[in-house]
Amino acid sequence: MDNALYYLSIREASQLLRRREISSVELTRAVLERVRQVEPAIQAYNAVTEEVALEQARRADQRLASEDAGPLTGIPMQIKDNMCTKGIATTCSSRMLESFVPVYDATVTRRLSDAGAVLVGKGNMDEFAMGSSTENSALRKTHNPWDTTRVPGGSSGGPAAAVAAGECLFALGSDTGGSIRQPAALCGIVGLKPTYGLVSRFGLVAFASSLDQIGPMTRTVEDCALVLNAIAGHDPLDSTSIPHQVPDYTSALRADLRGVRLGVPREYFGEGIDPQVEATIQQAIARMEELGATIVRDVSLPHTRHALAVYYIIAPSECSANLARYDGVKYGYSHAEAGSMWEAMEKTRQHGFGPEVKRRIMLGTYALSAGYYDAYYLKAQKVRTIITREFQDAFQRVDTLVTPTSPTVAFRLGEKTEDPVQMYMSDICTIPVNIAGLPGIAVPCGFLDGLPVGMQIIGKHLGEETLLRVAYAYQQSTDWHQQHPPLV
Amino acid sequence: MPDRTPQLTIEEVRHIAILCRVGATDEELERLREQLTHILEQFQVLQEIDTEGVPPTGHSVALHSVMRDDEPGPSYPAEEVLANAPRQEDDYFRVRAVLE
Numbered sequence: 001m002d003n004a005l006y007y008l009s010i011r012e013a014s015q016l017l018r019r020r021e022i023s024s025v026e027l028t029r030a031v032l033e034r035v036r037q038v039e040p041a042i043q044a045y046n047a048v049t050e051e052v053a054l055e056q057a058r059r060a061d062q063r064l065a066s067e068d069a070g071p072l073t074g075i076p077m078q079i080k081d082n083m084c085t086k087g088i089a090t091t092c093s094s095r096m097l098e099s100f101v102p103v104y105d106a107t108v109t110r111r112l113s114d115a116g117a118v119l120v121g122k123g124n125m126d127e128f129a130m131g132s133s134t135e136n137s138a139l140r141k142t143h144n145p146w147d148t149t150r151v152p153g154g155s156s157g158g159p160a161a162a163v164a165a166g167e168c169l170f171a172l173g174s175d176t177g178g179s180i181r182q183p184a185a186l187c188g189i190v191g192l193k194p195t196y197g198l199v200s201r202f203g204l205v206a207f208a209s210s211l212d213q214i215g216p217m218t219r220t221v222e223d224c225a226l227v228l229n230a231i232a233g234h235d236p237l238d239s240t241s242i243p244h245q246v247p248d249y250t251s252a253l254r255a256d257l258r259g260v261r262l263g264v265p266r267e268y269f270g271e272g273i274d275p276q277v278e279a280t281i282q283q284a285i286a287r288m289e290e291l292g293a294t295i296v297r298d299v300s301l302p303h304t305r306h307a308l309a310v311y312y313i314i315a316p317s318e319c320s321a322n323l324a325r326y327d328g329v330k331y332g333y334s335h336a337e338a339g340s341m342w343e344a345m346e347k348t349r350q351h352g353f354g355p356e357v358k359r360r361i362m363l364g365t366y367a368l369s370a371g372y373y374d375a376y377y378l379k380a381q382k383v384r385t386i387i388t389r390e391f392q393d394a395f396q397r398v399d400t401l402v403t404p405t406s407p408t409v410a411f412r413l414g415e416k417t418e419d420p421v422q423m424y425m426s427d428i429c430t431i432p433v434n435i436a437g438l439p440g441i442a443v444p445c446g447f448l449d450g451l452p453v454g455m456q457i458i459g460k461h462l463g464e465e466t467l468l469r470v471a472y473a474y475q476q477s478t479d480w481h482q483q484h485p486p487l488v
Numbered sequence: 489m490p491d492r493t494p495q496l497t498i499e500e501v502r503h504i505a506i507l508c509r510v511g512a513t514d515e516e517l518e519r520l521r522e523q524l525t526h527i528l529e530q531f532q533v534l535q536e537i538d539t540e541g542v543p544p545t546g547h548s549v550a551l552h553s554v555m556r557d558d559e560p561g562p563s564y565p566a567e568e569v570l571a572n573a574p575r576q577e578d579d580y581f582r583v584r585a586v587l588e
Contacts, residue, residue, distance in 0.1 A: 103568045197549045210547050239554035240547070309531045320508060327509075329581050334574030341584040342509070350511030358510050362501070362520055363527060365508040379534050381544030386537065388545060420523055421530060437548020 005030035006166035007484060010223040013169060014071045017064055024064065024074030028057040028118050031076040035120065035167045038487050041148050043140045044162035046081045046091055048121040056118040063116055071226045073116030078168040080159050081122040082129055083214065084203035085109050088119075092205050093137035094127045096326050096333045096352035106203020107235045108172055108214050115230045120168050124158030127354045128323065129179055129207045131155050132426035135417055136356045143413070144187060145485035146451055150410040153183030153426075159217045160187040164485055170227055171217040176208050177311050178405075178430025180215050181442035185405035185454025188444045188480065190224050190471070191217045193430075195462050196437035197242040199228075200235030208318035209240070211311075211434045220481055221443065221472040225249035228464065244462060252465035253472040258292035260470060263299035263398030268429055274408045280453045281404050284445040284474065288402070291473050296398050301390045306383055307432040312424060313367050313380035314435075319357075320364030326352060359420065388436040391458075400470050401458040404429050405442040409451035429456055439464050443471045444480040452480070496525050 005027050008016070016022045032050055039045060053076065060074035079085060082092045084102035086109075091097045105113065113119070126136035134142045134157025142157045144150040145165040152161040156173030160183035163171050173180040175193035184191025192215045199214045206212065216227035226249075233246045264285060269278050289295050328334035328348030335347035353361070367376040394401065407428060416423040433440040438461060442454040459467035475481055498514075501521045505512050512520065566579045575582040 100572055103564050103571070196547075197551070236556065240549070240551060242549060242551075303537070306533055306537060309534050312527065313531060313534075324508070328574060329583050331572035332574070338584070341586050344584050345509045346511035349509055353510070358512075359520065359523060359527075361508050361510060362504050363524060366504050366524065366528075369504070369507065376531065378544055379539060381546060382539035382542045383534055383537055384545040385542050386539070388548065421526060435548070 004034070004166065006034040008169065009220045010071065010075050010169055010218065010226050011220070013075055017074045018069060020064070024057040024060040024118060025054065027074065028053050028076050028120070031120055031168060038165050038167060041143060041487065042145055042161050042165050042167065043142050044124055044158040044165065044167055045078065045121045046093060046124050046139055046158070047089060049088055049119055052088065053118050053120050056113070060116045060118060070115050072112065072230055074118060075169050076118045076120045077112065078120055078123045078159055078162045078171040079109060080125055080156050080171065080173050082125060082174060082205040083109055083172060085119065085122065088122065090122065090205070091139065092128050093125045093139050094353065094357070095138045098139070098333065100331050102203070104203065107200035107237060108231045109203060111231050123156065123162060123171055126155035126157070127357050128205065128319070129155040129174055129176055130319070130356050130360055132178070132182060132423050133411070133416065134158065134183070135413065136354055138354050141413065144410045145487055146188060147410065150412050150451070151186070153186035153406070153410065155179040156217065157183045160184050160189060160191065163187070163189045163217050163219060165487060166484065170223055172214060172231070173217045174204055174212060174214050175434065176211045176315060177434050178427040180217060181430050181440055181454070181456060182406050182427060184217055184442040186410040186452065188452030188454070188483070189217060189219055190221055190441065190443055190481070191215065192224050192228065192441045193433065193439060194228065194232065194464060195242070195439045197240050198244065198462065198464070199231050200238040200241045202235055202237035206322040208315040209322060210318060211315060221468060221475045222250065222253060224441070225253060225468050242462070247465060249464060249468055252469045254469055255473055255476050256292045257288055257470060257473045260293045260400070260466070261296055261398040262288060262293045262470070263296045263394055263401045265299045265301045265304070265394065265401055265403060267301050267304035268403035272407055272425070272428060273404055276448050277404050277406070277408060277453055280446040280448065281402070281455050284455050285402055287477060288470070288474055291477060293470070299394050299398060299401065301394060301432070303383065303387050303390055304432055307387055307435055308424060308428055310380045310383045310387065310435055311431045312363070313376050314384065316360040316364035317367050317377050318364070320361045320368065323357070323361055328352070356420070384435050387432055391436045391438060395460045399460070399466050400463070403456045403458065405454040405456040409448050409453060433458055437461065439467050441467055441471050443475060445474070445478070446480060496521050496528070
């Protein structure tokens with residue numbers, strides 16, 4: 001059912017809505033029906049907010065009738081369950097926050113609601129966004145719509161699967177080391193991690209504050225630009241948000257790549273990357289050359305292979321500090337059978353957190369502890385500088401870089417859960433981008449045995465326009481994004 | 489960074505668990521000891537990099553302290569804020585005794 005309402009792009013749906021050929025209530029009902037139909041097999045949602053959705057859809061229809069509507073008015077969306085939604089549980093897929101109901105909206109939630117978007121529900125994720133397969137969710141296992149025996153990637157696995165399966169028209173994810181781009185690649189959709197600081201994080205449950213960033217997950221690059229238009233921009237409530245004049249990102253979209261210099265960094269190819277994935281990315285690069293891009297192949301980022309270690313020192317260190325707030329006193333899970341304050345706190349955290357979260361809190365606590373701070377945390381921060389400088393040097397010569405997003409296609413559920421280090425390797429192509437704070441986008445570029453492959457395009461600091469232009473021109477010349485998983 | 493990955497002892501792992509207030513059984517501590525040791529081994533690659541004179545990066549954006557005017561505004565109602573509290577009394581979060 002490729003012409004189904006739930007598989008419309010935002011652009012297509014928006015045009016139909018504004019011409020009054022469909023109503024938002026009709027579109028929202030079609031999506032809710034799709035959710036009922038496929039959710040037993042996919043499990044992308046922690047909660048479906050049907051009443052809220054239909055109420056927002058009715059209001060969107062009023063705005064459409066009075067011609068007070070933008071491109072997102074009346075469009076059904078999913079929000080990852082680590083972004084606050086006032087009055088609607090925000091669980092981070094953790095026992096710790098299973099019953100937590102925020103008293104305010106995240107800035108992104110409020111901006112999308114002001115734009116008239118319709119909240120269908122909250123997306124499943126790895127607990128506190130720590131993981132690469134969504135298997136660390138304490139609430140449910142999300143399945144990849146292209147093969148339900150496989151993972152959707154993570155940590156934004158719920159949003160990626162929901163977008164791919166037609167359970168919403170777009171979603172918001174968050175990305176600390178690849179958590180938007182890797183699941184987008186594994187589910188065959190578009191996922192953008194914007195420049196660090198471009199999108200406000202007020203109301204995003206903190207994991208690693210120097211790395212976290214919110215971004216759009218969509219089926220087309222154009223839709224990605226439309227959602228970015230709505231969420232980007234300075235927010236006085238987030239002191240790390242950049243005071244930046246936000247352009248209309250759709251105006252950068254063009255069908256050719258003349259005058260664009262694309263770098264192919266050699267460290268992202270070869271060892272550690274599935275040869276078939278690599279071949280697929282090379283075909284995409286050839287296509288972009290046909291579209292007019294100049295391909296620069298002698299680009300090197302020598303410290304790429306050190307990024308994983310840098311990340312797994314910095315992210316757990318920051319997480320150990322951020323997650324200290326879960327003490328069983330102010331909100332969240334609280335262990336009832338405990339005597340002293342310390343015992344209550346230890347038991348609350350023992351039973352409220354899952355294994356991966358505990359592992360990272362322990363790792364970060366160790367890396368920051370007396371006697372190890374210089375050796376681990378400070379050393380990692382210095383190597384972070386080196387990695388950032390290498391990107392800056394590369395961008396003296398090229399406009400964007402092209403790499404694989406994930407070293408493999410979607411792996412099987414359970415395949416990597418016993419070995420944390422194997423799981424961490426899933427993000428070797430995406431982690432350096434967070435370390436340097438750059439924008440990166442995953443774009444579908446083919447299939448291997450029916451499973452999607454995504455390339456990653458990396459841009460300069462605040463280079464979203466060029467990034468989106470490159471992704472758009474490529475996507476316009478392919479039909480990967482128009483293919484849908486073989487569900488029911 | 490130490491020359492060789494320290495073989496974490498069970499006492500060290502127990503000490504870390506106490507520092508971050510994560511309760512764990514002896515079995516869990518042993519499993520964590522193995523996994524953390526394996527992860528720390530991966531960090532050894534950073535040792536080969538000369539970082540002499542390289543400044544650390546804490547943030548990828550050079551933001552300085554962001555200040556704003558200190559203007560009073562409405563707070564969230566105590567009732568709403570306390571609605572998520574596991575234990576409360578009047579307008580307060582109720583905590584367990586700090587001193588025995």
